[in-house]
Amino acid sequence: MSAEEPPRLRLGSTAPNFKAETTQGPIDFHEFIGDNWVVLFSHPEDYTPVCTTELGAFAKLEPEFTKRGVKLIGLSANTVESHGGWISDINEVTGSNLTFPIIGDKERKVAFTYDMLDHQDVTNVDAKGIAFTIRSVFIIDPKKTIRLILSYPASTGRNSAEVLRVIDSLQTGDKYRVTTPIDWIPGQDVIVAPPVKTEDAVKIWPEIKIVKPYLRFTPLALEKTSAGGFQQ
Numbered sequence: 001m002s003a004e005e006p007p008r009l010r011l012g013s014t015a016p017n018f019k020a021e022t023t024q025g026p027i028d029f030h031e032f033i034g035d036n037w038v039v040l041f042s043h044p045e046d047y048t049p050v051c052t053t054e055l056g057a058f059a060k061l062e063p064e065f066t067k068r069g070v071k072l073i074g075l076s077a078n079t080v081e082s083h084g085g086w087i088s089d090i091n092e093v094t095g096s097n098l099t100f101p102i103i104g105d106k107e108r109k110v111a112f113t114y115d116m117l118d119h120q121d122v123t124n125v126d127a128k129g130i131a132f133t134i135r136s137v138f139i140i141d142p143k144k145t146i147r148l149i150l151s152y153p154a155s156t157g158r159n160s161a162e163v164l165r166v167i168d169s170l171q172t173g174d175k176y177r178v179t180t181p182i183d184w185i186p187g188q189d190v191i192v193a194p195p196v197k198t199e200d201a202v203k204i205w206p207e208i209k210i211v212k213p214y215l216r217f218t219p220l221a222l223e224k225t226s227a228g229g230f231q232q
Contacts, residue, residue, distance in 0.1 A: 009115055011149065015040075015140045016113050022073070022101035023083050030144060032073065037171070039065065039163060040138040042075040042105075042116045046086040050157045051076070051135075055087075055102075056094025057160040068167055068226045072100040077111060080104035114138065116151075137163060139170065171226035178220065186227035192216040 007016065015038075017030040032038070041058070043051040058072055065072055076083060083102045090098055105111055116136040137158065139148035147170050152158055169180040178190040192201045194214060202208055205218035222228045 007113065007115065009146060009149065011146055013146050015138065015144050015146050017144075018110050018113055020110055021080050021104045023080055023087065023104075024101040027101065027103075032071070033140060033142065033144060035069075035142045037068070037070040037142060037167065038138075038140045039070060039072050039167075040075065040114070040140065041072075041158070041163075042111060042114070042136050044077060044135060044154060046076050046078040046082045047089065050154065052086075052090050052093060054158050054160070055090045055098060056096040059090070059094070059096035059098040059100070061160050061164060062100060064164055065167070067229060068164075068171060070167055073103065074100065075103040075105050075110055075116075077105050077108050079106050139163070139166060141170070141174075168225055168227045172220070172224075175226075176220065176224070178218070181217075186225040187220075187222035189217045190220045192218055 009016070015029070015033075017028065019026065019028050039058075041054075043054070045051075055074060058074075062072055076086075078086075080102075081104075083104060087098050087102070090096060103110060108117075111117060114136065135152045135154060135158075137148065137150040137152075138146055141147050148166055150158075165185065168186050169184065172186070172190070173179055173193070176190070177193045177196055179193050180190055181188075184190070189209075192205060192208065196204070198210065198213065198216065201216060201218075207219050209217045211217065
């Protein structure tokens with residue numbers, strides 16, 4: 001990897017540490033994570049329309065993330081001082097009360113570290129106006145492991161409820177050794193993870209439904225999922 005290329009982050013990679021200024025003061029990212037899950041999500045620039053709606057939506061859902069032991073932290077390629085005025089706009093426009101920190105990344109150092117850039121270059125905000133460069137989502141677990149990476153085009157707003165759904169899937173799966181099928185929502189049937197042998201699975205999950213040897217469903221009540229409030 002050359003000096004000009006960002007690191008290659010994959011699912012299972014350790015989330016790179018960094019120090020940065022935020023709207024709530026300086027942070028060391030790994031210290032910020034602590035024993036929590038974290039959703040790190042980035043924005044091209046302050047006072048951009050799609051991102052304004054997104055931050056308001058995440059702010060409204062923050063209590064649900066908090067119940068699951070999840071911290072939210074945003075990033076935008078402007079200064080912390082600029083973020084302050086933008087947060088006022090976000091709260092006014094969306095009726096939210098944004099309290100989670102937003103990283104100031106005017107020089108796009110964190111964005112580069114997390115490969116939150118498009119195929120252009122790290123300077124294209126200043127050179128070409130509004131930057132369609134950094135609209136990424138990372139879900140990071142308490143071991144500092146990256147569990148999800150999403151990248152969105154600048155034209156398409158993210159789905160905050162989907163990010164919360166993935167948190168429920170990951171946390172519930174970690175606890176019970178299950179996976180979740182397409183469009184799963186907490187309370188619906190889950191899939192017994194392939195490494196669990198069927199002879200063991202039937203003891204753990206008496207209501208197991210074996211569709212194929214590799215596809216085995218079992219009910220899992222809402223209250224047993226992280227959406228139902230089990231402790232992490």
